[in-house]
Each structure stands twice: as C-alpha cells, then as structure tokens.
Amino acid sequence: MMDQEKHRAAAWFRELRDRIVAAFEDLEDSHHRGPLSDAAPGRFTVTETRRAAPEGEDAGGGLMSVMRGGRVFEKVGVNVSTVFGTLGSRAQEAMAARKGLPGMREDPRFWASGISLVAHMQNPHVPAVHMNTRMFWTPHGWWFGGGSDLNPAIEYAEDTEFFHREQQRWLDPHGTGLYPRFKAWANEYFYIPHRHRARGVGGIFMDDYCTRDWAADFALTRDIGCAFLPAFLPLVEKRRPQDWTAAEKEAQLVHRGLYAEYNLVYDRGTKFGLETGHDADAVLMSLPPMAKWI
Template sequence: MEDEKQEAAGWFRELRDRIVGEFEALEDRHTEGPLSDRHAGRFEVTPTTRHSDDGSDAGGGLMSVMRGGRVFEKVGVNVSTVFGTLGEAAQTSMAARGVPGIETDPSFWASGISLVAHMQNPHAPAVHMNTRMFWTPGAWWFGGGSDLNPAITYDEDTAHFHEVQRTHVAPHGAALYDELKAWADEYFYIPHRKRARGVGGIFMDDRNSGDWRADFGLVQDIGRAFLPAFLPLADRRRMQPFTDADREAQLIHRGLYAEYNLVYDRGTKFGLATSHDPDAVLMSLPPLAKWV
C-alpha cells in the first residue's frame, strides 16, 4: 500500500499545481470590468506542519492562499499528507462509522487536497472542492467532491456545474452521479437553517469498492471535473456589474457558509481534532461575512 499512498499524494499535489496556475491566469485575464484596476492576485504559499503529541514530525503540506485579487477575494488551495495516531474523539468517531480494526490500532495516514474560493463579484459563485485518501491498518478509503455556493443563483450556472460533474463520473457507473449528488444534497444541508448551503454538487466518503485502482480513478475524475465545471462560471460572471444590494446578499450568504463549516463540516472537525495547522484547517472561512 505504500506505493499507492505515494501515488495518491502525488496526484493531489499535481491537481493543486494545475488549479493554482489556472486561477492566477484568470486573475491576469481580468483587465476590464469591476476591480480590474487592482494588481492581479497571486498565491502566498506557506508550508504547514503537524506534530504528534510527543513533538515528533507527523507530516504536513502546503497552504496556498490568495487574498484581495481582481477576481478572487480569498481562495485557498491546500494539500497535505499527515500520519500518526488518532486522538480519542477521532478514533471513536471512526469506530462508529465501522472502520475495521480502529478500536485496537488507531494508526492512520491521510492525504488530500482542499479548496475553497470566495469571489469578489457577488454574481460569481463561491465553490468548494476536496478529495482525499485515508488509510488505517485495517482499511483504506477515498472521499470528497465539490459543490457550488452562489449568493445570487443562475440556473444556467447550476446546470453547467452539475452536467460537467455528471460527464466525469459517468464512466464509473450509470447510477453513480445520482448517488453522489443525493449524498451532497444531504451532507451540505444546514439543519438549524433548514436549507442547503448552496446548489449542490457531488460528495462521497468511505469509498472502498475493494478495487483501489478503480476508486482512485473515480477520485481523479472528480478532481479533473473541477476546473471545467467552475472556471467558465467565474470567467462569465467576473465582468458583471454589481450593486451594494448584491454585495449585501453575498456577505449574508457567506455567514451561512461559515456556520456550516464551523458546526457541521467533517473535514474541519477532523483537522482540528488531529492537531493539524489551524490556519490551514480554517482556510475555508470567508474574509468577510454578515448576519441579519
């Protein structure tokens, strides 16, 4: 399994590099329209580290964050590979999910990419994407997906985002897209608001069909779907004029996003519970938000 671990970690880093390059190129293209008089945004890259309870090295990664760009108000694209021993809370949670052997051996290894983009233009949707591989001595699995979070909804944008994801998932099973879409609708729901976080996408967790290569191929295609699903929407909406009322709607919607990530998101809880860099874990939070 060591070769498979390294292959997965390498893929997540490759995907990160591709996305960072495309996002910076979009910043460079925005030479007309709202906020085009700013300097083109660039990612600030910071190594992240994780230490075990005894202070020994337990992995890390790269936190890449762009702030105050022409198109992106804040976007983070993080990759990490961490390992060690699960804390009691994480161990208990995984045992409840039925992870084999985790009660007696809490060793783990995890690698993945996590992305959240908050846009300058309120007409451009925020977006989230992550994919990951998790390993314990008793099991391995994949998880992740992507979902769209517009403050101002456009049906054509929603349709495009879902259709690209459907096309990329289709080779892995005729019914799989509908399954992953339904999973996203359930996972990205905010119970205390009785509403969805956005307009959905695809999501999965604990994916282990018994065929590592097939499951890894699915995760790769979920990652490959991201840029063609999202980038045309950002490119289309970046030029659109917006009003103070549009900005107000965006900030209020961001409050909804922050609530979900702090209260319900499994990745946020896992990152904090396993002592990963809190700045990297909380990178998903918007730079500004409002509540009514």
Template sequence: MTADSMAEQKARASAWFGELRDRIVAAYEGLEDGDAYGADGIPPGRFQFRETRRSAPDGGDAGGGLMATLKGGRVFEKMGVGVSTVHGVLGPEAQRAMAARGVPGVAEDPRFWASGISLVAHPRNPHVPAVHLNTRMFWTPAAWWFGGGTDLNPAIEYEEDTGHFHAVLRTHLDPHGPEEYPRQKAWADEYFFVPHRGRARGVGGIFLDDHNSGDWERDFSMIQDIGRAFLPAWLPLAEQRAAQPWGEGDKDRQLVHRGLYAEFNLVYDRGTKFGLASGHDAEAVLMSLPPLAKWV
C-alpha cells in the first residue's frame, strides 16, 4: 500500500466518523424535542461543542477533535459524543500494551495515527437503557486496524429491548459473513465483563479490536455498518421508554448500575487507558463517566 493511498484511507475514515457524529447528534436532539418527554417542565437539552487539542512532547500539534456534550436534558441526564483524529509517538506504556496484544513493530517505530468516534448516553429515565458506541481506525508504520463496538447497559432490563438491540446488530453484520455477529458478540461478552464483580456491565453487544483482514475496503465497510446499526438498534428503545413512569426505587437501581459502569471504564476500558496514557484531553477521555452514581 502506498503512502498516498493510506493517506486517502485515513481521510475517508476520519470523515466517516464525523458524518456519523452529525447523524447521532441530530437524532438525539430530535428525541429531546419530543413533547412526550417534557411533562416535568425540563426544556429540551442542546449539545455544546468544545474543541480538544493534543500536544506533542516537543510542544507541537498532535491533532485533536470535537466533543459534543448534552447535560440536564429531558431525556439525557448526560450525553457525550466525540470524534478525534490524533497522531504522534506512542509512549512506553502504550507500546507495552500494544506489544502484549501482538501488534507488530511498535518498539521499532512507535509513531501512530488514530481516528474514531466515542459515545456514551446516560438517560434521565431509569427505564431507558444507557448505551455506548466506539469505533476507530488505528495506524502504525507496521500495521493498521479497526476496532470498537457497541453495547447496551440497562439499569432495568427488558428482554424485548435486549432482543431488539442484538437483532439489529446481527442484521447489519450478516452481510459481512455469518460468523461476524457471533464472533463479535462473544468478544463483547468477554470484554465487557467486570471480573471483580463477577458479572457483565450490561446485556452485551458487539466488540472487536486489532481487526485487519488484509482488505481495507472490506474492513472499513464493516466498521461503517457497525456505526449505521447504532441508531436503529437503540433509538426505538429510548422512544418507547422515555415517557415511562418511574419512582425513587427505579432511580436508585440506575445509580447503583452507573457505579458498575464507572468501575469498568476506569479499571478495564482500553480506550480510557490509551487516551490518558497518550496525553489526550482528560475531560474528553473521561466523558463516559455518569453525572451521578451510587455504591452500596
């Protein structure tokens, strides 16, 4: 692969993540505008956009992104969606982590480029499931790959909601091979498990990392379809549940579940670890944390 062709592919990937962000922001603000969800007098929330920049060790520019955050809305107590494109040199900790996963050549040439979208939604109503999405492309001089996924994190589980979410993911992955959904679901079940609690953080979804089939177009198409699956998988659940009545007991269950979510993201999540280790904007990296949580 020539340098020019890889530069074009990087540009296409970065542009796609921005396009997906715009679709999601528009859909979420449309949900906030729904009259059925404003009976308690709370006005519709609107996203606030903040540019993030990353500095290289020599003081130069190492890229950045745009963080969109919605807080205190009718449907969303806190919602963040960020896109970024960063580059630079992997630090020793990040090099060790990637070498341990079998990524070749990072010790010999630790330069990197990465672009992606990361989203977490913490709804106000405990019946609306929290949700996460992250997809990314990563490049080093020796390798490139895609990674990420999406998973559903309800405080109050509904079997039909879980079934819908997984059915939409399967429908979008099946064109890429009948093995893809089962493979990525199994990986998500393993990845989103919280060992010190002995349980999963939610009801699963899909996940993959270090994905390189040797065919960039094929792999990019699949990562796009994972992104396209997100809104039809989650939005109908929010539309159905956001007006559902709830009480203090429901809210308590939600806050306790958020504590589990925070534990996973701070202790185990690869994206959190890499973002902090690589010098990315800490507020953007920790955007995924809930506004309120509870431990018992």
C-alpha cells in the first residue's frame, strides 16, 4: 500500500506550502517602494477543504490558502490536499484510457496528494506564475507529476531566461536530459489550441512520471518544488517597484483571459478535481480576480 511513501509525500507538500506562504507574506511586508507600497500588506486566509463523500465516509481534504488585494499579490492561492476513495465511472474510464489501466474498473481505489499554486500580481510588469507537484496512487501503480510555468503579461526576455535557468539548475543533478524533456513537455501541455498560442513563456512539466524507483522520483519531485522560490522571488523583487500605465494594466487583464480559458477548457487537474468531488472553490482557485476579453 506504500503507506510510508504516501506519508512522506504528503508531509513534503505541506512543508513546501508553509515555506511558500511565509515567503509570499514576507514579500508583502518588504514592499516599501513603488506602486501600492503605502497599502496594508496582504495576508493569507486559510480554509479547510473536504472532498465530497458518502455520509460518514472520510475521503480526505486539505488547506486552501488565499490572499486577495495585497500590495504585491492581487490574488494568490496555495492549496495542499490529500484525498482518497474510489474513482467515479468517468474518472475510471479516463484513467484506464490514458494510463492503460483496464484494472481500474475492477478496483477503482485511489489516493492523491499535492500542492497547487497560482499567483496573479498587482503589477503587470511582475509575471503571473503557476506551480504544482503531486503524487497519485492506485492499486495498479503510482506516479508523480507537476512543474512550474511563467505567465507574464509583459514579457522581459531576461526574466524568462532566468526562470528557465533556475529550473535547469535544480533538474540537472537528476539527469541532464530532464530539463529539455520537461521544457518541451510544458510547451506542449500549456498550449491553447483554439488561440494557436502558448499560455505563457513555459517552464517545466511532467505527468504520469514513474521510473519504478520511488525514492529517486520523489527526490526529483521535491527539487521541482524547491526550484520554485529561487526562480520566482527575484523576478518579483526586480519588477515590483516599476510604475505601470492604464494600457499595461489593460494588457494584463486581457492576458488573464487566456489563463482562464486554458484552466476551464483544457487543464486536466481542474477536470480531475471537479470530477472526484473535491471542494470546487479550491479547484477553481486558479482563476484570476479580474480578466478581460477583446
């Protein structure tokens, strides 16, 4: 049943959540120069979430941590969850088809734990960002997944290069072929077919990742999480003092429309969360507070 491994993975996702929440509140406290620096620093509101289940059945849950209207963050959510139970018929069919697991229909038990983060920024010069990592288990196999990607409304080539360089720095110790592989995977996954364009400037992504060496795969997943703050915080600190114009804010709101379209139409995590009965507010936490469409 891999109980020890499940416990280690869930504990790590919670630890990473705590690190990120503390770092983001520190950014709010240290914003003393630039737009909105005279506003009150933002703080996270934390809510417990539960996966819907039959009466009296424990199906797990997590923590939804959301900050709105801060100095630096217009809206940011950092969620962790550990959920379990049995997959519904639609999820069973999707799992059987995508992972080649016909046995899911006979034994549809599952366990999943992970962290999911989306940050929409006040300043249009500061890029929005997404990060998630997760572990998924069934009686028929286990997998890791996740990554992080940058979504600037106003792109700076040096920021994109820095973000990618940090991802590579953390991945290379696990094999120099992983970064180009995961970079290409992100480009393919975070693509909006009906717009014929990428959601942002990419990053790294893996899904259904299992080499049959749990310890090695978990170490890789940990380092994908560890790479996030070193890759993102310097960009926030660099861009948050910049003034912005009404036209630049408008460009940010239109760009957020792309983000909303992708998450509602294509993102597999959104679909899985809703289909398995997890708290809808937590699943849809990724949506921006404001967006526009042309």
